[in-house]
Amino acid sequence: MVFFIYTLFRMWQKIAKYGRKLVEHKLVESNFGNISLRAVDKMLITRTGAALDEIKGNKVVEVDIQNTSSLDIIASSESVVHREIYRQTPALAIIHAHCEYAVVESLLEGPAGIILPLDSEGQYFLGDIPIVEGGIGSCKLADNLANALSRRRGAIVYGHGTFAIGQTLRDAYIVTTQLEHSCKIKYLYELASSERK
Numbered sequence: 418m419v420f421f422i423y424t425l426f427r428m429w430q431k432i433a434k435y436g437r438k439l440v441e442h443k444l445v446e447s448n449f450g451n452i453s454l455r456a457v458d459k460m461l462i463t464r465t466g467a468a469l470d471e472i473k474g475n476k477v478v479e480v481d482i483q484n485t486s487s488l489d490i491i492a493s494s495e496s497v498v499h500r501e502i503y504r505q506t507p508a509l510a511i512i513h514a515h516c517e518y519a520v521v522e523s524l525l526e527g528p529a530g531i532i533l534p535l536d537s538e539g540q541y542f543l544g545d546i547p548i549v550e551g552g553i554g555s556c557k558l559a560d561n562l563a564n565a566l567s568r569r570r571g572a573i574v575y576g577h578g579t580f581a582i583g584q585t586l587r588d589a590y591i592v593t594t595q596l597e598h599s600c601k602i603k604y605l606y607e608l609a610s611s612e613r614k
């Protein structure tokens with residue numbers, strides 16, 4: 418029991434650490450986005466409306482991955498999406514953010530499109546970036562994202578934001594920053610190119 422409580426404590430502390438980093442680096446506004454960590458057949462996820470830069474133990478909730486839970490009502494509205502990603506991929510950590518350039522690039526490319534990074538790091542690290550459709554917390558979004566993330570470490574929801582996966586939150590955070598960086602480079606390059614014509 419003591420070990421279980423300690424593990425839970427460590428998990429929400431990690432979620433809090435990356436929540437602060439996301440907000441500090443302007444990858445998401447404080448009251449948006451969500452973060453989760455998998456522990457065997459459970460996931461610890463931020464609660465609905467939780468400010469990501471103010472996470473404490475009472476701002477996360479543990480729910481089942483395979484089954485719905487009575488606590489789903491206080492969990493993030495994107496719990497259904499996180500759950501489906503854990504079911505269909507080997508991910509142990511998920512970060513959802515509202516990165517500005519990623520959202521803009523998804524709008525420019527269109528739903529169900531693909532963003533091809535222009536920077537060499539993005540090409541090497543991400544490959545192409547899938548854009549998926551679906552309403553917030555919908556089964557359609559859950560299916561589309563789980564499918565995209567079974568092939569890639571990061572994807573962008575059309576007009577909404579990024580989802581990144583990893584074996585740790587650090588992995589998922591790095592993928593989030595890379596998604597935003599590649600979209601920023603692409604946006605700025607294409608803007609500068611159009612002005613030179």
Ligand SMILES: [Zn+2]
Binds near residue numbers: 577
């Ligand atoms: Zn969102």
